[in-house]
Amino acid sequence: MASTLHSFASPADLAGSLADKVADTLSAAIAARGAASIAVSGGSTPKAFFQALSTRDIAWDKVTITLVDERFVPADNTRSNHLLVDANLLQDKAKAARFVPLYQPAASVEEAARLATEKSAEIGIPFDVVILGMGGDGHTASFFPGGSNLAEALDASTPRGVITMEAEGAGEPRLTFTFSSLQDAALLVLHIEGEGKKDVLAKAEGSGDEADMPIRAVLRRATSPVEIYWAP
Numbered sequence: 001m002a003s004t005l006h007s008f009a010s011p012a013d014l015a016g017s018l019a020d021k022v023a024d025t026l027s028a029a030i031a032a033r034g035a036a037s038i039a040v041s042g043g044s045t046p047k048a049f050f051q052a053l054s055t056r057d058i059a060w061d062k063v064t065i066t067l068v069d070e071r072f073v074p075a076d077n078t079r080s081n082h083l084l085v086d087a088n089l090l091q092d093k094a095k096a097a098r099f100v101p102l103y104q105p106a107a108s109v110e111e112a113a114r115l116a117t118e119k120s121a122e123i124g125i126p127f128d129v130v131i132l133g134m135g136g137d138g139h140t141a142s143f144f145p146g147g148s149n150l151a152e153a154l155d156a157s158t159p160r161g162v163i164t165m166e167a168e169g170a171g172e173p174r175l176t177f178t179f180s181s182l183q184d185a186a187l188l189v190l191h192i193e194g195e196g197k198k199d200v201l202a203k204a205e206g207s208g209d210e211a212d213m214p215i216r217a218v219l220r221r222a223t224s225p226v227e228i229y230w231a232p
């Protein structure tokens, strides 16, 4: 599917503009069906965007927030994406939103993935908004090159849900929504910042296997247009 690059002069400008776009999309979904959903990524990039979005005056009590992926750690662990979202997005006006975590206290990461699939099924499909990040190796979500379940994660025929992923460079075992769960969001955003990530994007947009740079699956096969938000 096509992608559109939205470039901004600064991360602050990007955060404000993306927060407005996401707030408008969530409000339109609420107007249409009385509810809205958004799946966000962790990492260091989205913090300013989360803080800007949390101030937007929308019917947050009708919004369900979840994560694109999560590390298999409890929410009090500094590596937790839940903790990042709690501290930066579930604040201010967005405090009223419902949050559905991916991490579940379970005997294994596989059991946690099964529980997360069960709990997230009630959110409804497709997501209204998905915010993806991208690592320097071209991973997105927890679709890491060499990942233990990468082929399953990227296969369009894999049922929607949360699966596990282990990979060198991923740290803890991961919980990640599948490509099939994310690729048809009403608003599908890739949020990256810095010259380095722009170079990684250019390489990903070139030829090569999806397995080498999994973001290629999104750029090449997502049903929804990919809105790329970039600032230096």
Ligand SMILES: O=C(O)[C@H](O)[C@@H](O)[C@H](O)[C@H](O)COP(=O)(O)O
Pocket: 041, 042, 043, 044, 045, 046, 068, 069, 070, 071, 081, 132, 133, 134, 135, 139, 140, 141, 142
């Ligand atoms: O759990 C995570 O880490 C994210 O979901 C991951 O996919 C992230 O988006 C990229 O690794 C980019 O991370 P940065 O924003 O820190 O570069």
